[in-house]
Amino acid sequence: VDQQGRRRSLFLGSWIAGKKEVKKETKLGMAYKKDDNFGEWYSEVVVNSEMIEYYDISGCYILRPWAMEIWELLKEFFDAEIKKLKLKPYYFPLFVTENVLQKEKDHIEGFAPEVAWVTKSGKSDLEAPIAIRPTSETVMYPYFSKWIRSHRDLPLKCNQWCNVVRWEFSNPTPFIRSREFLWQEGHTVFATKEEADEEVLQILELYRRIYEEFLAVPVSKGRKSEMEKFAGGLYTTSVEAFIPNTGRGIQGATSHCLGQNFAKMFDITFENEKGERSMVWQNSWAYTTRSIGVMVMTHGDDKGLVLPPKVAPIQVIVIPVPFKDADTTGIKGACESAVYTLNQAGIRADLDARENYSPGWKYSQWEMKGVPLRIEIGPKDLANKQVRIVRRDNGTKVDIPSTDLVEQVRVLLDGFQANLLETAKAKRDACIVIISTWDEFIAALNDKKLILAPWCDEEEVEKDVKARTKGELGAAKTLCTPFDQPDLPSGTVCFASGKPAQKWSFWGRSY
Numbered sequence: 001v002d003q004q005g006r007r008r009s010l011f012l013g014s015w016i017a018g019k020k021e022v023k024k025e026t027k028l029g030m031a032y033k034k035d036d037n038f039g040e041w042y043s044e045v046v047v048n049s050e051m052i053e054y055y056d057i058s059g060c061y062i063l064r065p066w067a068m069e070i071w072e073l074l075k076e077f078f079d080a081e082i083k084k085l086k087l088k089p090y091y092f093p094l095f096v097t098e099n100v101l102q103k104e105k106d107h108i109e110g111f112a113p114e115v116a117w118v119t120k121s122g123k124s125d126l127e128a129p130i131a132i133r134p135t136s137e138t139v140m141y142p143y144f145s146k147w148i149r150s151h152r153d154l155p156l157k158c159n160q161w162c163n164v165v166r167w168e169f170s171n172p173t174p175f176i177r178s179r180e181f182l183w184q185e186g187h188t189v190f191a192t193k194e195e196a197d198e199e200v201l202q203i204l205e206l207y208r209r210i211y212e213e214f215l216a217v218p219v220s221k222g223r224k225s226e227m228e229k230f231a232g233g234l235y236t237t238s239v240e241a242f243i244p245n246t247g248r249g250i251q252g253a254t255s256h257c258l259g260q261n262f263a264k265m266f267d268i269t270f271e272n273e274k275g276e277r278s279m280v281w282q283n284s285w286a287y288t289t290r291s292i293g294v295m296v297m298t299h300g301d302d303k304g305l306v307l308p309p310k311v312a313p314i315q316v317i318v319i320p321v322p323f324k325d326a327d328t329t330g331i332k333g334a335c336e337s338a339v340y341t342l343n344q345a346g347i348r349a350d351l352d353a354r355e356n357y358s359p360g361w362k363y364s365q366w367e368m369k370g371v372p373l374r375i376e377i378g379p380k381d382l383a384n385k386q387v388r389i390v391r392r393d394n395g396t397k398v399d400i401p402s403t404d405l406v407e408q409v410r411v412l413l414d415g416f417q418a419n420l421l422e423t424a425k426a427k428r429d430a431c432i433v434i435i436s437t438w439d440e441f442i443a444a445l446n447d448k449k450l451i452l453a454p455w456c457d458e459e460e461v462e463k464d465v466k467a468r469t470k471g472e473l474g475a476a477k478t479l480c481t482p483f484d485q486p487d488l489p490s491g492t493v494c495f496a497s498g499k500p501a502q503k504w505s506f507w508g509r510s511y
């Protein structure tokens with residue numbers, strides 16, 4: 001698909017009847033509808049909302065302030081939380097030598113095609129090619145080995161915010177699958193498995209909160225199957241979201257217990273209290289700018305983006321509505337004062353005082369950008385000492401006295417945030433089907449459902465399901481085994497093998 005061709009916006013000219021002049025306004029419109037052509041709709045939303053600009057390297061995107069400010073808000077929350085857990089900030093180099101990268105051989109094997117290499121400086125070949133980090137285990141762990149000597153050096157808790165490069169070949173999508181992306185990667189080292197186990201879940205809970213409390217996206221916490229876990233680790237936990245329009249699951253973030261595999265490979269040992277050499281226990285965990293894409297897909301509508309207040313760079317946009325011989329100065333003053341009052345109360349409000357656009361044009365632009373609340377102040381509002389507030393999620397309008405501004409806006413923003421999560425949860429839940437047989441499984445899969453199935457938990461069976469569902473849309477696989485398990489009556493059998501079921505797992509196609 002021609003990426004550039006997706007950058008489509010409608011240019012509409014409007015004729016003001018009865019007037020001599022033609023009032024030319026370019027209007028950003030949505031050409032695609034979410035339910036008709038989801039892929040094109042998504043590309044259009046991220047571009048028209050000014051989050052993304054396409055770039056001339058496939059799979060690479062420019063993140064504009066409207067996206068970066070969201071990332072910064074997520075970062076602010078997460079960074080403060082992990083600092084409470086005593087994580088320290090680090091920055092390791094972007095580059096890694098072939099030698100070191102290969103140290104992780106068994107686990108890097110499947111990933112090798114995605115590693116990007118630098119082979120030249122200017123016109124001359126480098127002595128040896130240098131890889132660009134796809135993740136930083138091999139960059140960091142040789143130094144962990146050096147820095148850790150005794151139990152007094154533990155735990156070591158490292159986090160870095162950075163970019164990574166994975167040269168993907170399948171269908172690049174802004175935020176969701178890009179060849180370079182931003183993330184945080186946490187790498188921690190403990191003396192005991194118990195400490196590592198505990199942290200895996202603490203971090204997973206923070207990831208749940210990012211999705212549910214900030215992005216208003218419902219997720220399931222769970223454990224990955226042996227096939228789907230990070231092969232280098234002991235076990236993998238994740239938060240999993242679901243996109244009803246495509247019927248695909250999407251991994252929101254992962255928190256791994258690496259066990260002692262890397263400790264063996266990189267010789268990370270310490271002298272314990274008894275003076276004996278012991279192997280460390282490690283974790284690693286990450287979430288990425290993909291989370292922004294999941295949020296866009298979940299809440300966006302045919303008018304564009306819909307932003308949860310907690311991550312909206314602008315929560316309230318104030319628009320003056322002067323018409324006829326209105327007191328323009330008075331209206332502008334009332335707007336400025338509203339913005340000031342809201343800002344003083346810690347609410348992200350801004351004034352759109354541009355004079356070369358009509359109020360109507362501004363309404364659609366801020367709707368496109370997903371701003372939760374719009375405040376309109378016109379002559380009538382000015383006279384009545386009130387403002388009109390319009391909600392982006394359901395379009396409802398209320399007139400409120402200016403004196404109640406802060407209080408009412410707070411109530412509306414909280415309600416908005418809660419409503420988005422509730423609505424998304426209801427839509428997600430409506431897609432969940434509990435099945436018990438292979439035929440029901442296939443029917444549900446074709447119906448774009450999120451499938452909860454009793455499973456024998458055997459790798460061979462998951463392989464078999466993958467093989468039997470292979471096709472244009474991609475194969476079905478386990479998304480996770482949710483921690484929240486329904487009853488599993490004894491005698492329940494696996495939907496795919498007929499063997500005794502061990503657990504309920506989520507299955508489906510995924511991103």
Ligand code: 87F
Nearest residue numbers: 111114134135166185230254284285286
């Ligand atoms: C792509 C190329 C090379 C994923 C890759 O999940 C290596 C890899 O190791 C690779 N894609 N992975 C697994 C990453 C595991 C782990 N790393 C730290 C995480 C969380 C953060």
